[in-house]
Amino acid sequence: VYSVDEVFMDLKPYERIYQKSSRALAEEICRRVYEEVGMIATVGLGENLYLAKVAMDIEAKHMQASKEGIRLAMLTEQSYRESLWQHKPLHDFWRIGRGIENRLAHYGIYTMGDIAMAALSGSKEKKNQALLYKLFGIQAELLIDHAFGYETCKIEDIKAFHSKSNSLHSGQVLPSPYGFSEGRMVAEEMAEDLALDLLKKGKDSAFVQLYLSFDEENGGESYEGNLVRNHYGKRVPKSVHGLYHFPKRSNQGRAFREAVLDIYDRIMDRRLRIRKLSISAEDVRDCEALPEGQLDLFQHFLTSAEKEQELTEKRQFLEKEEKARGAALAVMEKFGKNALLKGYQYLEGARGRERNRQIGGHSSGVSDMASIRRKEEATIEKNIVEEEDYER
Template identity: 40%
Template structure:
């Protein structure tokens, strides 16, 4: 039995809980923006957001609600959309046309900023957490009594949610779905699972509400598990191997106690480690994290990273060029934020055709699509000075030398590359580390090296200011013009897609 087959629970805001949270998701956001920009209705227009200049395998970033009604999923590949519509034509004789809109990432960011300004008309910034470009959490606990309905009474959570959604639609033409819950998790689940199955009200708005008790009544036997927040296919498969197919199964298993034979909650902790604690909490509809916790969270370690899927398979030499370009770009991030790093990590994904090569004797990895591919290369290299001492730096020269040394060490030169990820680890403030660096330099009397690094830093700062003023492609290096280079194209992208 699914959500739509059941009677929905009473309001989550009943009983005066400690907190009331609201989660809002903008419906098919990218596709809706493209429809609005064309003067079309997102609910009746067949549209996908996809770069048709790439291959038919390119992923559609969004699908309009009208196209989804034909059974097309939210993130299909372009050829899958074509196949689905051809199948409908064969069965019914009806030809369905659609618009393929190229991505315009900066436009979506601008719309998101406009919508965020609408949220601020109702809720303070300190009570809003931006989860993604099209989704937010709000702690609306203290805003209900401050707002009144037509009868002069404090508004309900549902009434406030509807006001916000209607204001967003009036300001932008974008529709939204909302979930209300007595904790952050329940608000998210109410939106993700329940609201998407309820009938829209007279104004086309879908809002669902959950509290811990109603969550258990409504969703303990809901399938599939992957519908729930933070449960991907991998976790779902591991649970199913243990005979656990629903959140109710997980909750009941946790009641069995710590059995020494690996049953009960021990089964979950043995399988998932500390993550089992969160899994059990969510099975019961419990989430101790609050908005205040999110706002005050400070990670114990920091890193910055960059990754790209290459347009086609690259050999060793071109892959090395990509690493050089990525180091160059990521160093500018360090400079912009006045940060330094102590080590770098590289992750290289190989082309699947490498397994067909007779020379390959390495490990085999199953990728996200279930395909067998050569085992990825992975490694970390620490930054050191001339004497071999560990250091923090944002010197392009030092970081580049370390990155290329690492690349040459971990790469299989006979295989072709398809994915490259680069991470700068243990990132800290350059100001906090500068005194230490100076003391070491004076102690070792390595004045020349320090002067060279200072000169390099001045050049980096000058280049950074030029790029800030005139754009990232205002200054570029000779390597950016070599065959296979991607930096200049990527400088015109946001998130790997056209800006």
């Protein structure tokens, strides 16, 4: 699974099972999706992961779907070079952002074909492989491979990979520039959601990070700090970030809110307007049992009975809070995240309710899936009542 609406599939092993080519299998998948869901699926077929992704992004997405709901494009290494070496803009290609595109353009490199030619050029040429490595370091190797349509990574390699440290991220682009107070409210919402996500997954975290990206508009005050160019070429204040280490691992909503707001108050410049917020829980692991207790500087002054009482009260409080959060999570899973909201989430500028109606940042197509479930349940109850009245 690549994202909420994209997957990579290796169809080769299934060709023998179904006695069909990869193309025929892909067409069958598209046809079934269209018949059963009513949606047009877009497919990119390629000799490797990169070519499949590019075939979908650059070619298939712009094709007219067939009557059967099939929108499919296919690339080989050779056809990729023939059809896309001169394609512009470069940022249409997977893993090339506007920053990389602009750096290459500064040296007269505008297409994948230009990158390939630079990689093949000798040391006497201005645009050569050494220049690419100077600009991008080890990442130049991937850039050059992709210019020729090569990709050495396979799906089995991805499945076999296990990161030593895990993290959980959440980010959003705001609909308009937000000032200090509005941005703080959104940061608090996101912290609460991230903590709930950890609880749902049975995970906790060692520390949290907050990232803020700014708009070109400011609060009417002069700003003389560092400026950088964003993806659109506009000069904006440089992004900032900060982190907060928890005294002990946590997935508690209160701990996350306090941590994120602490970071926010430290790094946010009140003169600026926020365009994007991202938070991440770092060093994420499976939750352990509630701690028996932790010694502190003054504990040796307490009697054994007092120590036991203190630990018991602390443990009872944590258990009570865990039960309350578990109950809240159960309600949200049944009736939707908007079934339980905090008062500040109804204030102007809050984003939680709107984000709860989305799936992976996309509109879910309905105001709330829980509302559909409630309507279905209400319809069933109404039919039962009508049948009982009829029998009477």
